[in-house]
Amino acid sequence: MQNLPTVVFVHGAWHQPANYKSFIDALSSAGFPVYAPRLPSCTNTYTTPHSVSLAEDVAVVNSVIKERVEEGEEVLLVMHSYGGLVGTDALTNDLLRTTRAAAQQPGGVIHLLYQCAYILEPGTAVIDIAKETGFFAMWPQFVTDFPDGTCFPVDPSQMFFAGDEISSEIVKEALPLLVRSPLSAFNAPAKGDLWKKLPITYVHTLADYGVPHAYQTLMVDRAEKGGADLEKHSYNTSHSVFITKKEEMVQLALQAAEDKRNPK
Numbered sequence: 001m002q003n004l005p006t007v008v009f010v011h012g013a014w015h016q017p018a019n020y021k022s023f024i025d026a027l028s029s030a031g032f033p034v035y036a037p038r039l040p041s042c043t044n045t046y047t048t049p050h051s052v053s054l055a056e057d058v059a060v061v062n063s064v065i066k067e068r069v070e071e072g073e074e075v076l077l078v079m080h081s082y083g084g085l086v087g088t089d090a091l092t093n094d095l096l097r098t099t100r101a102a103a104q105q106p107g108g109v110i111h112l113l114y115q116c117a118y119i120l121e122p123g124t125a126v127i128d129i130a131k132e133t134g135f136f137a138m139w140p141q142f143v144t145d146f147p148d149g150t151c152f153p154v155d156p157s158q159m160f161f162a163g164d165e166i167s168s169e170i171v172k173e174a175l176p177l178l179v180r181s182p183l184s185a186f187n188a189p190a191k192g193d194l195w196k197k198l199p200i201t202y203v204h205t206l207a208d209y210g211v212p213h214a215y216q217t218l219m220v221d222r223a224e225k226g227g228a229d230l231e232k233h234s235y236n237t238s239h240s241v242f243i244t245k246k247e248e249m250v251q252l253a254l255q256a257a258e259d260k261r262n263p264k
Helices: 017-029 054-070 083-090 097-102 126-132 136-142 156-161 168-177 183-187 213-225 246-257
Strands: 006-010 074-080 108-115 143-145 150-153 199-205 229-235
Touching (some): 006 083, 074 246, 083 108, 097 108, 150 156, 150 183, 199 246
Parallel strands (some): 006 074, 074 108, 108 199
Antiparallel strands (some): 143 150
């Protein structure tokens, strides 16, 4: 097998890299160098009002991608949930493999792998997708908003694992690692659309309470109409596909790494 690209993994809201340890370890065992920065907005330590949001998350991920690219590494950007918004906005044209190849420079981002993640048009926020699909009225049923500007799932077990036959021990280990996220991040509009310039693999999760399949379908349809070069894979699983379908997600990352659509 040829040398694999570096994976930069962007986690979702209410999570931290520790939630993805088994998946990150599996990627590493498959031969990927993996970098998984913690998003600063996802924390249980707050100022009031909560001042860290999407912009700070984007800056952290941009810094990691830039560092790897400037080392001459090719990068496979893997994003879960809210991480799709963060990772996409963290991309700049100079980081793409196509741009660097044209300048006779090594490295660059070669592929985008979205795991039930937000792929948004510029000017669109996470909350906009909830409103357009008719789910926003149910927000209080699933998410508690706190006076300090943060929020947290009412029932995280349901939101992230409902419908899957998974060990109760795995769920018990995962839940204490969850943290709050700022409401402002869900209202912040996307700025980037460089998903138009790179090959995409999109993972649909059909039994998802975190990013419902209706959200995924709306976003993917719009991306395709916007010119995205997009390959879709569907799994009858919950939002925590990185746990419930870990082996399949590693194989999908390997396929994405060697996708013939990837720029050279």
